[in-house]
Amino acid sequence: MITVRNVRYVYPNGNEVLRDISLQIEDGDFVAIMGENGAGKTTLIKTFNGLLKPTAGTVLVDGVETRKTSVAALARSVGLVFQNPDHQLFCETVKDEVAYSLRNFGYPPDVIERRVRGILETLDLTPYADLSPFMLSGGERKRVALASVLVSNPKHIVLDEPTIGQDYQQKDRLRNFIVQLNTQQKTVVVVTHDVEFVAECRPRVVLLSKGRIIADGKAETILANEALTEKASLLRPQISLLFSSIAGLPRDVIDVFSAKAVIDKTIGRLKQCR
Amino acid sequence: MPIITIKDLSFSYAGATRQSLRNVSLEVEEGEFVIVTGPSGCGKTTLCRCLNGLVPNFYAGELTGEILVCGLDVRQHPTSELSRHVGLVFQNPENQLFSLTVERDVAFGPENLGLSREETRERVEWAMKVTGIENLRDRAPYELSGGQQQRVALASVLAMKPEVMVLDEPTSFLDPRSSLEILNVIAKLNEELRMTVILVEHRLDLATRHCDRIVVLDRGTVVLDGPPEKVYGAQAHLIGIGVPKVTLLFHLLKRDGLKIDKIPVTVEEAEGELRRLLAN
16 A cells, blocks of 8 residues: 655755645556646655655555665665666666576576566567667567566556557567456556556556646546546547537546447447437 | 668667568658557667667667668768758657756757757747747756656757658657647647657557558568558557557447447547448
C-alpha cells in the first residue's frame, strides 16, 4: 500500500511541482497517472521510492515513512523504471543488466539465472541476452530497463511511460503482463500519455494538472470527459471522439471491443424493428 | 527526380550478428510526407541515420547499395555537408543537445552554415516561436523535461531550414495535445515550404491525417508501402502495427459481415461511415 498525504514538493530552484497531493494506492491496484507535460507526474512517482523526499507531507510505503528509510531499502519493495532507458542502463550485456539488482540483493547464481531467463522471455528479449544494451533499438532498450526492474519481483511496480517506442504487439504483451502482476496482488502504477493504451487496459486513472489531482476514477469516465482531458492536455481516445459525435450512442465507450459490441447490438436492434 | 533514392540498401552495425536493413529500396519525391513505422527493432532508426550519412560515417558497419539524398551520395559526402540539406531530429533529444542555453543550441546550426548575424537571429526566433519554446531561451537544455527537450531538438534542426526533415519519434515524451501541436507545425512546414518529411512514428492515430504515404518496415525490409487506406489492411495489424483505433474497429465490423464501403483512417471518416451504417 502506498499512501500519499498532503504532499508538496518544491525543487531547489523554487519551482513548486506538487501542491497538496493526497492519494491512496492499495495492493493489487492498477493506476495510470496522467496529465500534461510538467504536471508533476514523474516528481510524484519519485517520492514513492524515496528518490525525492516531500518538502511537506508524508509518503508511506506499506506503513513506513519514506523519510525514515533509505532508497536502497525501499528498492526491494518499490521498483521504478525511468522514462528514458539511457538513464538507467550501464552494463555490458543485456543479461548482466537484468541480473544486476539480483546480484546486489545477494541471490544465489542459479536463482538469478532462472529469473533472468524468465523475464527476458516474458519481454521478448531472449535473442538479445548477450548483446550490449546500446546495440539495441530505443524500444528494445526500454524493455531491457523494464526487465531489469521487474526481475527482482518488487511488490510495487512504478513505470514511467512504459509504452514509448513499443509497437502494438509489445504493448499487448505489456498489458497482459500487468494484468498477471495485478492478480498476484502487486501494485502497478504507470505514468503515461498513451490514452489508447489506457483505453484498452482501463485502470484507475489519477489525473494531475499543475501539481494537483483534478480527477481520480475510472478510465472510461475520465478519458471520455472533454473538459477534464482538455485541462490535462490529453486527447480523448478515438473511439470516444467517434461515439460522442453521434447522438444516441453511449458516452462511456473508449475502446474498440466495447465499441464493436455496442454497434453490433444497435444494428441488431435496428434490423429487428424492420 | 526523387529527392531521396535508396537502392537495394543493406546495413549491419559493426559487431552485430544480424542485418539492421535488408535490401531496402525506396524513392521519396520532393514535398512528400512519409510515415515510417514497423515493430520495435525493425530498422526505422537505422534508416533515419542513413539519410544524413551518420550511417556509415559515424556508426560503422557494412553498407551495400545506394543512397542518394538531394542528389548527393551519402557515402561520398560528410554529414556536415549533408546537414545543409537533411535535418535529423533524434529519438533521444539528450543525444542532440549540448549547449548551455536553449537559444545557443538553436543557433548552432545556422551559425555553422555561415549565415549572417541577422539571418541567424531571425531563424532562431522563428524556430523557437513555431515550436513554442521562446520562454525557455535562457534555460539549460539538460535541466528541461523530456517533452521540452524534444521541442528544443526540433527547433535546432528547423533553424537550418533543411529541404528534408527526418524525425525519429519526435513527440514520444510530449503529452497528446502538445504532440498534436508539434505534428501540426511539421505538417504546415511540409505544406508551406514544401519541406519533405520522413516521420518515424508508432502512434499513427495522430499522424495519419497529415501523411501522403506510409512505409512499413519489418525485420529490416520494406513490407508495405502506400497511402494509409491501402497500408492499413488486415496484414498491418498482424505484424504489430498499431493502426488507428477507428480503422481497427471498422476492420472488425467488416470481418464479421457488415458491409463497409471504405475503411476509415481518421475519426472524421469513421463518423461518416458509422452514420451511414446506422441509417441503413
